[in-house]
Amino acid sequence: MGGVGAQRKKQETESGAGAPYIAGARPQRSVSALTDAELVRRCRDGDREAFNALIAKYQNHVYALCCHFVGDFAAAQDLAQETFVRVYLDLQGLREVGKFPAWLGKVTTRVCQRALSRRSRLHHEDIDALPESDLIDGAAESPAEASVDGETRAVVSTAVGKLPEAQRLAVTMHYTDGLSYAEIAAFLDVPTTTIRNRLHRARLQLKRGLLTMAEREFERHRLPEKFADEALHEAKVVDIIWSEGPEGDRFPVLALAPTDSPDMRLPIWVGFPEAISIHMAMTEQRSPRPMTHDLLVRVLDAANARLLKVVVSDIQDGVYMGTLLVEFGEDVKEIDCRPSDAIALAVRADLPIMIAKKVVGQEDTWTPASELGALVDRCAKANLVITTRAAPGDDEDE
Structure with missing residues (x-):
């Protein structure tokens, strides 16, 4: 059987970080x-170490391209994280694995373009009412806009912003982390030779002093280790x-723990049916008749389908969003769902639950296990309940 039910047995025969490689045939090389x-x-076989190696290898490529699009270091870091969640979900669809850098560049571009589109919808203004000084293309601005030194920021932004777009992108990618011509070319x-020529023309246009200032700005805003x-x-x-809520109502709460920090917790409020289903799967109990998740x-x-990945991918207006990746023969489908349903299936398939950085926030808001009960009580009494509804407006899982 190729489905979820066969997955637990399949994984019991695998060793290492989830990748089905035969032990003893030859010594395995380091992922690096x-x-x-x-x-x-x-990565397609579930090797988390390999996925982390891909991120480490290309994180600066992605970050630099995001900087080019949004002109802000903090926003670019968020988009870089969002890009790699997208990569984790879409990697099964990459047909030519040898062209991963170019594919990654296209994925990054789509993520950034969607973000700019969302920003445009949320912050729409009447352009005719804006002063001419404000009519500057945001994508044309250098990431130096985030500089603390206002004078340096203005000088660098103006100088780099005057470069043609292709040259701006080459400068951003090269000086974000010293990416080589070949690395930038493969990614774009x-x-x-095209990258070499673009950088050469950009250097001719920028004075040496400005170029040094730009380098320092990029150096100050590199990604964390x-x-x-x-x-x-x-x-x-x-x-x-x-x-227990302020009116005595009781709500079940899932306590999730990261595998690398087993003493920390993330609470997710779910509905009674989902809680019962997850509890029965965790304790290997069977109901007389199949429950929905069974x-x-x-x-x-x-x-003959197989559940590949389960991701808590986003949080919007206090609502967690879930994603399933399901393999149907040679086709892989991405399915939007409530995390409570995704988790119920993950427990049955013995799959890890992947949680996007965006969900826990930049400060990693995991709660110590010893403090979880008090946190849950405070949230319930204040009616601050984070739900797992499929979309705002559902009446379940509150």
């Missing part, structure tokens, strides 16, 4: 020595607790 194609194949899917390890957190359900497992098995 693997090619992009080898890393991609391992253009010839190396742990970026690769924190883009996605791997977690599992360790407990189900109960919270039925879904059987349907996947009957369709």
